[in-house]
Structures are given as C-alpha cells and as structure tokens.
Amino acid sequence: MEWPRLINDMRFGLEHYHDPKKSATRSDFRRDYDRLVFSSPFRRLQNKTQVFPLPGSIFVHNRLTHSLEVSCVGKSMADTIAIALRRRHGADSGCFDHLGDIVAAACLAHDLGNPPFGHSGERAIATFFSEGPGSALRSMLPEHQWTDLIHFEGNANALRVLTHRFNGRREGGFAMTYSTLASIVKYPHESALAGKGKFGFFSSERATYVRVAEALGILRLSAEGEPLRYARHPLVYIVEAADDICYEVMDIEDAHKLKILSTAEVVEAFMGFFEQEEHSHMCRVMEAVDDPNEKIAYLRSCVVGRLVDKCAEAFIANEDSILDGTFEGSLLQAIPELQRNGYAHCNAISWDKIYRAPEVVDIELAGNRIISELMERLVGAVTHPELNYSRLLLSKFPQQYDVCAPTLYGKLQAVLDHISAMTDVYALDLYRKLNGMSLPAV
Numbered sequence: 073m074e075w076p077r078l079i080n081d082m083r084f085g086l087e088h089y090h091d092p093k094k095s096a097t098r099s100d101f102r103r104d105y106d107r108l109v110f111s112s113p114f115r116r117l118q119n120k121t122q123v124f125p126l127p128g129s130i131f132v133h134n135r136l137t138h139s140l141e142v143s144c145v146g147k148s149m150a151d152t153i154a155i156a157l158r159r160r161h162g163a164d165s166g167c168f169d170h171l172g173d174i175v176a177a178a179c180l181a182h183d184l185g186n187p188p189f190g191h192s193g194e195r196a197i198a199t200f201f202s203e204g205p206g207s208a209l210r211s212m213l214p215e216h217q218w219t220d221l222i223h224f225e226g227n228a229n230a231l232r233v234l235t236h237r238f239n240g241r242r243e244g245g246f247a248m249t250y251s252t253l254a255s256i257v258k259y260p261h262e263s264a265l266a267g268k269g270k271f272g273f274f275s276s277e278r279a280t281y282v283r284v285a286e287a288l289g290i291l292r293l294s295a296e297g298e299p300l301r302y303a304r305h306p307l308v309y310i311v312e313a314a315d316d317i318c319y320e321v322m323d324i325e326d327a328h329k330l331k332i333l334s335t336a337e338v339v340e341a342f343m344g345f346f347e348q349e350e351h352s353h354m355c356r357v358m359e360a361v362d363d364p365n366e367k368i369a370y371l372r373s374c375v376v377g378r379l380v381d382k383c384a385e386a387f388i389a390n391e392d393s394i395l396d397g398t399f400e401g402s403l404l405q406a407i408p409e410l411q412r413n414g415y416a417h418c419n420a421i422s423w424d425k426i427y428r429a430p431e432v433v434d435i436e437l438a439g440n441r442i443i444s445e446l447m448e449r450l451v452g453a454v455t456h457p458e459l460n461y462s463r464l465l466l467s468k469f470p471q472q473y474d475v476c477a478p479t480l481y482g483k484l485q486a487v488l489d490h491i492s493a494m495t496d497v498y499a500l501d502l503y504r505k506l507n508g509m510s511l512p513a514v
Contacts, residue, residue, distance in 0.1 A: 073395045075157075077289040078305060079167040079174070080251050084235055084284065085244015101173035104252045105143075108180045111246070113233055114139070117183060119495035121190040121435060122319075132326040135183050138318060143179035145380060146314035150175035152384040153310065157391070170251075171307065177248075178255035178311045185229025187492040188499045189439025196443035197224040197488065198269065205448050209455075209480070216275045217481045219263040227258050228273050229492055235280050238472040238489070250284050254305035257281065258312055260290070261301035276485060291397040303397030306387075313383045313403040317376060320418050325372050327426045328365070335364040341421055342371040345378050345414035379415070382407040439496075442503045446491055449506055454483040465506075 081100035083089070098106070108114050117135035133141075154168040161168070187193035200206045202222040210218060220228075234253060235245040257272040260281070265271065273281045278300065285292070291303040324341065327333045339358075343351055354374065358367040386406035393399040404415055426432065453462040454475050469475050473486040491499070503509075 073289055073291055073303070073306070073397070075161070075395075076167050078251065078254075078307075079170055080288055081170075081249045082287065083244065083247045083249055084253060084280070085237075085242065086247045099170055099173055100249050101170045101177060101252060104177035104248050105173060105180060107246060107248070108177060108184075113184045113493065114180065116493065116495050119497050120183075120186065120188055121439070121496055122323075132329065133322050135186060138322065139180050139183050141322065142182065142311075142314045142318045143176045145318055145376060146179040146311055147172045147176040149314060149380045149384050149387075150307070150310050152380065153387050156384070156388045160388075160391075171310075174249075174251050174255055175307055175310050175314070177252045178307065179314055181230060181234060181248075181252070182256050182258075182311060182315060183226065183230070184233045185231070185492060186226035187229075187443065188494050188496040189435060189443065191226075192436035192439040193443050193492075194224055194226055194269075196440045197447060197491070198222055200444055200447040200451075204444060206451060209451075209484075212480055216262065216264060219266065220274045220276075221484065223263050223266040223269045223271060224488065225259075225263075225266070225269060225271055226492075227256070228263075228271055228277070229488070230256055231273050231281065232277050232489075233493075235277060236489075239474055240472055250287050251305070251307070253284050254288055254290060255307040255311055257305070258308055260285070260304055260308075261294075262299050264299035265301055274485075276481070293397060304394075306391075306394045309387060309394060309399075309403050310383075313379075316402065316404055317379045317383075320415065320422065321372055321375055321379075323422055323426055324418055325368055327422075327429070328368050330431075332425060332429050333421070335367065337421070338368050339371065341414070341418050342368070342375050344417055345375050345411050347410070375414075379404070379407070379411060382411050442499050443491065445503055445506070446499060447487065450487045450490065451484065454487055455480070 083100065114136070117139055118137075120135040122133040122135055122138045150171040154171040157168045157171075187197060189196075198221070201209070201218075201224075206221070213221075231253065233245070234248055234256075237243055237245060259266075259270045259272040261271055262273065262275065262278060263271045281302075282300070284290075285302050288305065290305055292301070293303055294301040324333065324338055328335065328338045343354070346354065354371070357370060361367060361370075383403040386403045387394070390399050390406060405412065407415075449465060453459075453465040456462050457466060457475070466475050469486070469490060473489045474482060475486045477483050477486060494502070
C-alpha cells in the first residue's frame with residue numbers, strides 16, 4: 073500500500089464535489105472531527121456505559137469521555153509517527169501532515185455503533201438470535217445475513233452509522249472522508265470470518281467498504297469466491313492502540329476511585345511499565361501530593377505517555393510489513409518486553425478484579441435483560457406489523473429507521489439501528505414503559 077493513496081480527503085457520497093486542489097483553513101479531515109463532535113450519535117455516548125454503572129456519586133468514564141481521551145492519545149501517537157515518517161520519506165512526506173487529524177476523528181467515531189450497557193449490550197443482541205427467540209428466524213435468512221446477526225459487532229455498526237442513508241438523510245450518511253472511514257474498521261472482513269465475534273462490516277455495507285478500500289488501494293487478502301477480507305488501513309493500528317491504552321489504564325484508575333483497587337495495588341501495577349532507575353524520581357513526585365487520586369493520576373499520565381512513545385516506535389519499526397499487509401497482531405504486542413509485561417499485568421488485574429466486580433456484573437445482568445426484552449418486543453413488531461400491539465409499538469420508532477423495509481433483514485436492521493442508538497437511560501425507560509412499570513405524567 074502507498075501513503076499518498078491511503079490519505080484521501082474525498083467524501084463518501086459526495087465524490088462529485090471532490091476537488092483535491094482546493095485550499096482551506098481547515099482540512100477535510102479536521103472537518104470530520106468537528107462534524108462528529110456536533111453530531112447526535114456522538115452526544116448520546118455521554119449516557120452509554122463504558123464499564124461501570126452510570127450515573128454515580130463518583131464520576132467514572134462513559135463512552136463519550138472514553139472516546140475523547142482515545143482521540144487525544146491517538147492524535148499524539150499519530151503526530152509522533154508523522155514526524156518520523158516525514159524524515160524517512162522526504163519529498164513524499166506531504167500526506168503525513170494529516171495523520172493526526174485523521175486518527176483523532178477516527179478515534180472519536182470508533183464507538184458510535186455500540187449499543188447501551190457496554191459490551192453486554194452487544195452480546196445480548198447477538199445471543200437473541202443465536203440462543204433466544206430470534207433463532208426462529210434462522211431459516212428465513214441467507215447465511216451471510218444470519219452471521220451478521222449472531223455476531224453483532226459495534227465496530228461494524230459504526231461504519232453503518234457513518235455511511236448508511238437513513239430515511240430523510242443525505243446520500244453518504246455523515247459524508248466522512250475515505251481515510252477516516254477506513255481508519256475505524258479494525259476487522260476488515262465480513263462476518264463469515266468473524267473470529268471471536270469480530271468483523272468489520274455488515275453485508276449491507278459490504279459494497280461501501282469495498283468502494284472505500286479500492287479507492288485507497290487497501291490490499292485485498294482473499295481470493296475471488298472466498299469471504300471478503302482486506303488488510304487493515306495502517307492508521308487502524310494507531311486507533312486500536314489508543315483505544316486499548318485508554319480502556320486498560322483508565323479502567324484501573326476508575327476502579328481505584330471506586331475503591332475496588334487499593335492505591336498500593338495500582339502503584340505497583342503502573343510502576344511495572346518503567347525501569348527500576350526511574351522509580352525513585354516517580355516516588356518523589358508522588359510524595360509531593362497527599363491525595364491518593366492525584367498520585368494515581370500522575371502515574372496514569374506517565375504510563376499513557378510511555379505507551380504512546382513505544383507504540384509509535386513499534387509502528388515505525390514495522391512500517392514495511394504494515395504497508396504490505398503482513399504485520400500480525402497489534403502495536404501493543406510489538407512494544408518492548410517491559411511495557412508489554414506491564415500491560416499484560418494490568419489486563420490480568422482488570423479481568424480478575426474489575427470486570428467481575430459486583431457492580432459491573434449487575435449492570436451486565438440488567439443490560440442483558442433490558443436489551444433482550446426490547447429485542448423481542450421490537451422484532452415481534454416488525455415481523456408481525458398487522459397486530460394491534462405492533463402498530464402501536466411501530467408508531468414509537470423514529471422515522472429515520474425503515475421498519476417497512478422490503479426484506480426481513482432490512483426490518484431487523486431497523487430494530488438494531490434503533491436499539492443500538494439508545495442511551496442506557498432511554499433503553500431503561502422504554503423497558504419500564506413496555507412492562508407497565510412507568511406511565512407518562514398527565
């Protein structure tokens with residue numbers, strides 16, 4: 073793959089307006105970022121669970137604050153990488169001026185397709201079809217559409233949110249630049265190849281991704297007749313690393329604030345990213361403040377900064393294999409052993425003490441019940457619209473979702489579009505109303 077072709081500011085759905093020679097105070101990639109900040113789907117992330125229940129007396133991360141932090145970290149990493157690439161490529165370095173803005177926008181968008189209640193919401197949707205009442209629809213759908221449903225994936229849904237022409241909307245959806253769109257697709261293959269439930273685009277957006285990938289010169293790795301699979305756009309590695317750094321490090325900081333982890337546990341875990349000779353200086357800095365949360369905040373910033381630098385070095389060291397589609401794994405797997413072991417230790421702590429914490433399990437149980445119930449009611453409404461209850465329920469759907477789509481798959485996608493766009497509070501409120509637990513005030 074070639075950098076000048078991979079960095080393309082043509083807008084999806086507005087290709088006929090594209091003028092590569094135009095000049096402006098803001099690049100189109102910066103416009104992507106601004107467009108996302110002012111959008112409704114991005115704003116709704118403020119009331120979607122990251123890990124811990126929302127809201128609470130102690131403010132922890134939600135999907136919005138997580139996405140903003142990922143964007144900051146991703147831009148820093150991309151800017152660092154761009155400096156090194158300019159030195160390496162010399163005369164062909166102009167395209168690297170935009171790496172930071174592209175990655176910043178892609179990081180903002182990476183969670184737009186996630187349903188309420190964190191990853192438990194994704195699992196609830198998938199298992200509704202694989203194990204629940206939705207399994208009765210299996211014989212009515214072709215294999216490629218069925219695998220989309222039983223492996224429902226927030227990343228694939230983000231591409232749909234950004235590109236699908238919902239009712240009343242313009243061609244191209246958000247009309248994002250080709251490079252920004254490609255940079256959010258972490259798993260550039262269709263659901264038939266979903267490993268651990270991960271894939272990059274629904275069958276309804278297959279042609280969309282092919283169009284973007286071919287314009288950017290992204291390598292196709294599958295042979296004709298095989299399930300579609302592409303190499304990643306190189307900037308995906310930066311977006312992925314920023315996301316992984318933020319959720320791992322910030323989840324531990326949140327767990328400390330909630331007293332799930334002690335100060336001593338977190339200090340030990342975060343110190344593990346640094347050489348022994350660095351520890352004395354870091355301890356002196358921490359001794360200057362009494363607030364345990366400030367001590368951890370200082371260490372968190374050190375850890376993030378170190379991981380950004382090491383991931384940037386890993387990207388530069390592996391540029392050739394990234395561009396020819398042979399690089400395997402993630403940037404975090406290619407960093408030095410000390411930081412790699414530090415990250416693995418933090419990950420083990422998270423699985424052992426955070427993701428199994430009672431308050432986290434409680435939100436997963438509640439979210440699963442709410443999403444499953446909403447799926448059953450709304451899928452029933454779109455598949456049996458002639459019933460009186462269905463007519464009442466369908467009248468509650470936002471007009472942008474096509475509940476009258478000509479195919480069963482289209483109707484089911486209207487349900488998924490609606491549910492995945494809900495905030496935690498909206499989903500809970502609708503659940504209560506449908507079950508007669510809440511009535512509107514008169």
